[in-house]
Ligand code: OSB
């Protein structure tokens with residue numbers, strides 16, 4: 001990435017000063033429970049961040065889940081870690097550009113989803129002041145991105161087939177099935193049987209398998225899947241080398257791919273065919289753009305993942321997914337896949353199996369303050385020391 005300003009090369013080169021950081025823990029009901037191999041989510045419980053700067057406000061979303069089961073981070077640590085360790089490194093500092101947030105927070109290890117939320121909020125304020133869209137900042141040339149949908153584990157194959165049929169009728173162009181030991185071959189076979197071999201289909205194990213399961217996973221080859229996502233524990237890179245040698249289905253990393261460094265190492269080890277890219281998991285949209293570039297340079301296909309984002313993160317993901325190297329449909333669903341109403345005005349809807357790439361200044365949304373207030377369960381305001 002160029003030092004500053006935007007990759008698109010048209011943004012302002014100004015900087016901001018963060019006067020205050022508002023943290024709002026929200027709890028938003030989901031239209032249907034979402035079950036993965038590590039748990040069932042009924043609501044979206046996460047922290048939204050508003051930065052108040054000398055050039056205006058910006059909003060970002062921390063994509064943590066309520067429990068440390070997908071990764072070590074969880075929603076209940078966001079407010080304490082920002083209050084005690086992150087805000088003091090940012091508040092009142094002069095000359096902050098988008099890339100300075102990650103630089104100032106770099107000494108703090110981990111907590112990437114929290115860092116990503118802060119960086120996104122600053123990017124939003126900075127881009128709005130510059131009158132530039134995030135898509136333009138990233139150099140995105142397309143107007144829309146294709147929509148894949150992530151389908152949770154169901155209690156019965158009949159119910160799963162019905163759900164998948166509904167999404168296909170709505171126009172989703174790719175189906176991702178969550179799997180776990182005991183809920184893998186049979187549901188995949190049932191979906192293939194019901195909808196045929198032409199439906200782009202992939203699976204996501206969320207780290208639920210052991211290296212000893214490789215013979216079982218090899219049987220997924222019969223279903224001509226686009227990929228298998230994160231079969232093993234986050235720290236097990238080498239098991240993926242063994243799996244790749246044993247199966248035809250491409251191996252995709254999600255949980256393991258926490259930074260450009262780890263992705264570079266995984267590529268060199270031969271541990272990965274395809275990368276699921278999530279800005280929150282890697283510490284921010286700028287690190288995500290860097291990983292995109294790295295994957296393109298190595299000929300590794302990349303696609304845009306999701307974390308059940310509200311309209312704030314969903315808009316930013318739609319811009320990220322428009323970058324030229326995203327060669328597979330992402331988990332970029334319409335807001336109504338998860339929510340009855342959104343906390344942004346004019347939430348992204350799927351049209352003809354696609355989402356439009358937002359082009360308004362900032363990260364691509366306008367918040368609905370009343371809707372946010374209605375779902376807020378805790379609010380903390382951190383202010384720069386005066387003077
Ligand atoms: O593993 O990709 C995942 C949601 C929450 C946590 C982890 C994952 C997911 C999804 C849903 O699969 C993606 C989405 O549509 O937002």
Ligand code: MG
Pocket residue numbers: 204206229230254255276
């Ligand atoms: Mg995943």
